[in-house]
Amino acid sequence: MKKKLLILPAVLAVCLAVLYLLQMLLMPKYMTGKHQEGALIAEYYHNAGNNDVVFVGDCEVYENFSPITLWEEYGIPSYIRGSAQQLIWQSYYLMEETLKYEKPKVMVFNVLSMKYDTPKSTGAQSQREAYNRMTLDGMRWSVSKWNSIQASMTEEEKSWQAELSYIFPLLRYHDRWSSLEKQDFTYWFKKDQVSDNGYLMQTGVKPLGDAYHEMRPMDMNFGENSWYYLEKMTQLCKENGVQLVLIKAPALSPIWWDEWDLQIEEYAAKNDLLYVNLLDYQEEIGIDWSTDTYDAGLHLNVYGAEKAARWFGKYLQENCDLPDRRNDTALSDIWAEKVATYNQRKETKEG
Amino acid sequence: MQFTSFGFLPFAALVLLAYWVTPKKARWITLLLASYVFYIFAGVEYLWFMLFTTATTYITTLCMDNILQKQDAFLKENKALLSREEKKAYKAATKNKTRLLMVVCLVLNFGMLAVCKGLLIDPFRTMASGSFLSFLSIGLPLGMSFYLFQSMGYVVDIHRGTAKAERNPFKLALFVSFFPQLIQGPISQFSVLAPQMYAPKDFDGKEFSFGLQRLLWGYFKKLVIADRIAAAVGTLKGFEGTGFFLLTVFYAVQLYADFTGGIDMAIGLSQSLGIKLPENFIRPYFSKNIAEYWRRWHITLGEWMKSYIFYPISVSQPMLKLSKAARTKLGNFGKRLPVYVASIATWAVTGIWHGLSPNFLLWGMLNCFVIVVSEELVPLYEKFHNRFPGLKQKKLYGGFEILRMFILMNLIRIVDLFPNVLDYFKRMGSLVTTWNVNILWDGTLLNLGLSPLDYGILGGAIALVFAVSLYQEKKGSVREMLWTKPALRYILVFALLLVTVLMGSYGIGYNASNFIYNQF
Known part of the structure; x- marks a missing residue:
């Protein structure tokens, strides 16, 4: 009987271990190829603790600002907590989670995602789910993650099935066994860093062609849900003594309409927040849309991102009372390594 | 809640744990609670239907039981005073009373099932919308056909005197709602299932x-x-x-x-x-003839239909009269005629049980047709096998019979998909x-x-x-x-x-x- 009592837990433990290993194997790695942005959220935890500035937002932050430049030029240690199509409620919960790991002096939020009011308004369900996964799977388990999952699903999507598959991603990726790639085995247990403090480097150049024409939205007012989460961000930062800076990153599409800009300006003024639309300072920043974008104006390449960081670093220094930390020896050592990695990555990518 | 929803597994695990840690005598209460929680997950609006079936079943069987107990007491008390005829007459009168109660209960419940099924299809669906029947147009409540058939079987058993009425309404509620079999059966008999659910076990x-x-x-x-x-x-x-x-x-x-x-x-x-x-399937695709197939496929529904539709019809007074008349005019076929008539009724009900649409009725009739034809061809088969003795024992011939049956049943079954x-x-x-x-x-x-x-x-x-x-x-x-x-x-x-x-x-x-x- 005693033997039986021992065998059962042992068998159960082996089964769970095998299932866990399978889950690790079957989850997408995002280490190579097109969708490296899926790896960004999980990379933060190895770099948390010493950042004075944390950017939060979508591709307009993780592709348009280089934290390495901010360090090199101004001694500002920073990190970008961004992922593809990161929605405002996801940004809010990432901010909330960040505050459990460190207390930066400034949080920078890119306001583009204000245009998506609810999970339903962000595109087809399959697309939403894929983007949600890229943001949520990388988060460590916490109340913030659970709330972010809840906020990210539409009412129709909310089900035991979906929620449980976030807790046990094996249930979501169980059929990936038929499309496993070499990287799934290479990075089964250990991942590389694909970003430089959350910045996903692009070195290609695709000049801006014709100006973008997009349909004006029927209703130019931001939705209730967006305002709700922006307000929560404001309150969260106030409660934690963190300065919230709102920005609109320099990217030409999706178009950032004047009516939207005005609403954010008014909100910032009302709440005593800084708001800067970098599109208004393109010339000052020195963006050349024939060389500084890798996808015809949608996002900046590394040359543009360095220019944007150079300009924005100065803005931060002037407006946020941020110290130059380059004299901090311990921090300098860490950042020296980061700079070297960044330069090497740039060199490799430039080929 | 579906068995295949992710939520079901944690639910089942919790129920198993709760069930086995509950003191023996109270385990059935855990099961009852679990069954209702399971059903509420399917939709609170469906709960009323199950409560209705439970209540009508309980009240009917309790009244029937009281009448039967009164009868027993009366007969015991007056054993010496009553003649055999008087006892018989008293029993017949009691039977009439319980029959009336049974019929009312069956009509209420099967009527509700018929209305719910009818409202799934046009033109009834359109007619009902906006009318006083619209509250029934919520789709067929989960597992309704199964728990209702099981409960009505119990009511008939009480009338027949083959089961003893459960006087505890909560225990009866468990018999009606036992969650593992709620979605698609198997349909169990009260005398088989109930003692297992209520008895303390190790x-x-x-x-x-x-x-x-x-x-x-x-x-x-x-x-x-x-x-x-x-x-x-x-x-x-x-x-x-x-x-x-x-x-x-x-x-x-x-x-x-x-x-x-x-x-x-x-x-x-x-x-x-x-x-x-009870088992519901015994590898039906290995069947060599249709009678065997139906002894192996959806067994509990077949048993239910046999007990509560086929037998009562085949031994009813009109059938006995028909049998007598047909035997003299049609010989051996006449002898089998009442069985065939009962089969047609049974298969019609079985078809309609699957859905109130012509294809399911046709499905039932096709099955009945093949069964009747097979029965009528028995002499021919015997002649054939007498001509080729030993063929039946050949594996290849056995394989042929299985394949023949598989294809035949496939061609009948597929009518499900064509309303x-x-x-x-x-x-x-x-x-x-x-x-x-x-x-x-x-x-x-x-x-x-x-x-x-x-x-x-x-x-x-x-x-x-x-x-x-x-x-x-x-x-x-x-x-x-x-x-x-x-x-x-x-x-x-x-x-x-x-x-x-x-x-x-x-x-x-x-x-x-x-x-x-x-x-x-």
């Missing part, structure tokens, strides 16, 4: 383990086979000729894996709770008029919603189910065989778990189907 590790293994086997059949092949069944519905024939085979696989998978889950979970539900019966007959006609066997190799099979990998998985899974069925048919229980080989058992069970988890059709990208029999 934990039996072997039964518990066997139950979980069977639960897993059910998941395997449902998720790896039924839900994977469902896409191809949907596409093939538009085909004629060879494509239609292929549809009959694919649907046979889907329905078998779906229905037996669900039943395996129900029986397995119950077994882990120490409750043995327009003319469409069904057109497709049947296309088997001889449309010669398109080339779809088997011209790439059409790869456009049915199944990739080569899907075919590979399906092939492997079907081969496994076939091998297990063959072992069970020839040698007996696979689980018993594995019980004496623990290492092999652990490996195989874990391998089955892995295959189900990795190759099951569930989650994003799959439209996991409800169980087909939920809708009936």
